[in-house]
Amino acid sequence: MSFAFTGDRQKRFNALLKIYPDKLSVALPALHLAQEQEGYLSPETIEALAEMLDITPASLMDTVSFYTMFHTQPRGKYLLQVCHTLSCSLAGADKIVDHLSRKYRIKVGETTENGRFTLLKVECLGSCGTAPVIQINDDYYERVSPEKLNRILDKLP
Amino acid sequence: MSEYQPILIKHAGQPGSSTLEYYLTHEGYRAARKAVLDMSKDEIIQVVKDSNLQGRGGAGFPAGVKWGFVPRDSKWPKYLICNADESEPGTFKDRLLITHNPHQMIEGMIIACKAIDCHLAFIYIRGEFIKEAALLETALEECSMSGLLGKGIFGSKYDLDILVHRGAGAYICGEEMGLIESLEGKRGWPRIKPPFPAIEGYLRCPTVVNNVETLSNLPHIINNGAEWFRNIGASPDSPGPKLYCLSGHVKKPGVYEAPMGTRLRKLIFGQAGGTPEGRRLKAVIPGGSSAPVLTADEIEDLKMDFPSVKAAGSMLGSAGIIVMDETTDMVQACYNLARFYAHESCGQCTPCREGTAWLTKILSRFTQGRGRREDIDLMLEISDNIGGLVDFSKVSFGKTICPFGEAVAWPMRSFLEKFRDEFEAYLPKEAAA
Numbered sequence: 001m002s003f004a005f006t007g008d009r010q011k012r013f014n015a016l017l018k019i020y021p022d023k024l025s026v027a028l029p030a031l032h033l034a035q036e037q038e039g040y041l042s043p044e045t046i047e048a049l050a051e052m053l054d055i056t057p058a059s060l061m062d063t064v065s066f067y068t069m070f071h072t073q074p075r076g077k078y079l080l081q082v083c084h085t086l087s088c089s090l091a092g093a094d095k096i097v098d099h100l101s102r103k104y105r106i107k108v109g110e111t112t113e114n115g116r117f118t119l120l121k122v123e124c125l126g127s128c129g130t131a132p133v134i135q136i137n138d139d140y141y142e143r144v145s146p147e148k149l150n151r152i153l154d155k156l157p
Numbered sequence: 158m159s160e161y162q163p164i165l166i167k168h169a170g171q172p173g174s175s176t177l178e179y180y181l182t183h184e185g186y187r188a189a190r191k192a193v194l195d196m197s198k199d200e201i202i203q204v205v206k207d208s209n210l211q212g213r214g215g216a217g218f219p220a221g222v223k224w225g226f227v228p229r230d231s232k233w234p235k236y237l238i239c240n241a242d243e244s245e246p247g248t249f250k251d252r253l254l255i256t257h258n259p260h261q262m263i264e265g266m267i268i269a270c271k272a273i274d275c276h277l278a279f280i281y282i283r284g285e286f287i288k289e290a291a292l293l294e295t296a297l298e299e300c301s302m303s304g305l306l307g308k309g310i311f312g313s314k315y316d317l318d319i320l321v322h323r324g325a326g327a328y329i330c331g332e333e334m335g336l337i338e339s340l341e342g343k344r345g346w347p348r349i350k351p352p353f354p355a356i357e358g359y360l361r362c363p364t365v366v367n368n369v370e371t372l373s374n375l376p377h378i379i380n381n382g383a384e385w386f387r388n389i390g391a392s393p394d395s396p397g398p399k400l401y402c403l404s405g406h407v408k409k410p411g412v413y414e415a416p417m418g419t420r421l422r423k424l425i426f427g428q429a430g431g432t433p434e435g436r437r438l439k440a441v442i443p444g445g446s447s448a449p450v451l452t453a454d455e456i457e458d459l460k461m462d463f464p465s466v467k468a469a470g471s472m473l474g475s476a477g478i479i480v481m482d483e484t485t486d487m488v489q490a491c492y493n494l495a496r497f498y499a500h501e502s503c504g505q506c507t508p509c510r511e512g513t514a515w516l517t518k519i520l521s522r523f524t525q526g527r528g529r530r531e532d533i534d535l536m537l538e539i540s541d542n543i544g545g546l547v548d549f550s551k552v553s554f555g556k557t558i559c560p561f562g563e564a565v566a567w568p569m570r571s572f573l574e575k576f577r578d579e580f581e582a583y584l585p586k587e588a589a590a
Contacts, residue, residue, distance in 0.1 A: 019320060021234070021277065022360055027342030028325055032284070053342070066344035066503075068326030069284045085246045086446060086493050087404040087479055123328065123497050124246040124446075125285055128404035128477070129411045138287040 207383035214368030247477025265372030391418025444474025447564030449571035
């Protein structure tokens with residue numbers, strides 16, 4: 001299975017190559033684009049992107065493995081990222097993690113059998129004033145409680 | 158003294174405040190126009206130097222002085238990067254500025270670009286801020302359509318483009334050299350300084366990295382002058398409006414704008430409504446998690462500006478104020494931060510990579526009731542080995558490439574020294590004897 005950008009992503013990638021003063025600087029935007037399309041970054045995807053950027057797959061993997069937002073394994077349709085750094089911890093983040101863990105019968109780092117939810121604990125999401133905070137895919141949900149989370153999660157398509 | 162009127166977040170919460178139309182009806186881009194059409198580079202730098210605007214990202218370095226380091230006659234392109242990689246625990250002001258008033262920051266960027274002769278600038282925003290990145294894209298698009306960015310801005314001969322660049326989840330990318338490496342498509346491993354970015358930054362070209370809040374101050378300085386700015390706050394040594402982030406055990410957590418030098422007690426018990434249920438205040442981290450923790454007694458008369466907080470043995474940093482009341486278990490809080498630093502250490506320098514992991518392991522054992530008496534001093538020693546300063550006569554050197562080492566060591570040391578009794582209380586009976 002080789003990788004190629006689909007839809008308008010190839011156009012967006014080409015545009016990036018034009019505006020950045022250096023090809024390698026396009027690495028992060030390109031990885032975001034590819035992950036948005038595929039859901040995660042497979043070895044084939046990384047290999048194809050490395051070729052587009054004129055670097056070795058190992059070099060690109062060096063970058064990929066550094067960042068928490070790049071996933072090299074498939075994950076659930078919904079990525080539940082609970083912040084558990086100090087301010088969220090003081091506001092009860094651990095209760096949120098326990099609640100989700102019980103609700104979906106998964107441990108942190110695991111995905112439900114039906115492939116809907118992956119549970120992760122993350123470090124500071126930069127929303128300490130509205131602790132505790134959870135990020136579900138692209139969206140922040142703030143001042144969450146187990147009840148509020150149930151209402152949010154049970155409505156997801 | 159009359160009631161302080163917010164300057165930076167004046168429009169927060171107003172419908173449509175993030176749009177160009179709204180911004181233009183509130184004197185938007187007047188300062189950028191003036192900077193581009195009527196002011197020389199030197200004039201802009203001088204005004205910012207005179208204003209004594211100190212960097213709002215954490216280090217507090219004077220912005221105008223930083224710009225002055227950029228070589229005048231460099232044959233290389235010069236770059237400006239807006240640091241929107243807000244990740245310091247306790248800090249959440251930049252997100253507010255971007256969400257409610259992105260154009261104020263963009264206008265600041267135009268002014269800074271003119272000052273250092275930059276024609277391509279970047280906004281490096283943390284990867285998790287997906288919505289905010291999209292909002293910035295929209296704002297930049299609006300500017301391009303209106304001739305505020307692109308070829309010949311404001312009808313001058315000056316070209317300027319700004320790109321939004323998303324990070325991908327790494328605290329260290331908020332450190333300017335880590336950020337630059339990340340922007341270059343690599344892992345965010347800080348480079349040793351000197352050379353400083355102003356000499357050799359992005360693609361080895363002169364580069365200035367300024368925080369969102371620093372840049373957001375610039376339009377006001379250009380519009381109202383340096384003296385106006387210096388007169389805001391308790392002391393001209395550390396002036397201007399300031400966004401204070403209050404979180405933890407307060408009734409009304411949030412971002413509050415107040416003049417520099419506002420008393421910390423006023424922020425906690427005034428603006429933020431005090432501790433819940435009138436509980437006793439135990440400790441406060443005044444400047445983001447990297448700042449040494451202060452006890453309730455130590456903040457009694459503390460003014461929140463760079464020199465005052467430094468004199469109190471901590472730092473203003475990013476003004477991320479984390480409030481902890483009497484219900485806080487300081488050992489657990491210390492463990493939480495140690496774990497954060499162990500997770501976020503970039504792994505480049507041995508003292509930091511290994512030391513943060515050791516601290517976390519020891520604290521994990523400690524919180525499970527398996528601590529040893531010698532652990533407390535051992536943790537102090539490890540902290541010193543990560544971020545203690547070595548004094549070679551007059552110049553102090555850290556032990557790691559970037560300030561992350563000190564950012565671990567200072568808070569750790571302060572927790573261990575000031576709350577030693579709480580650590581001792583965790584010792585099992587046989588160890589405590």
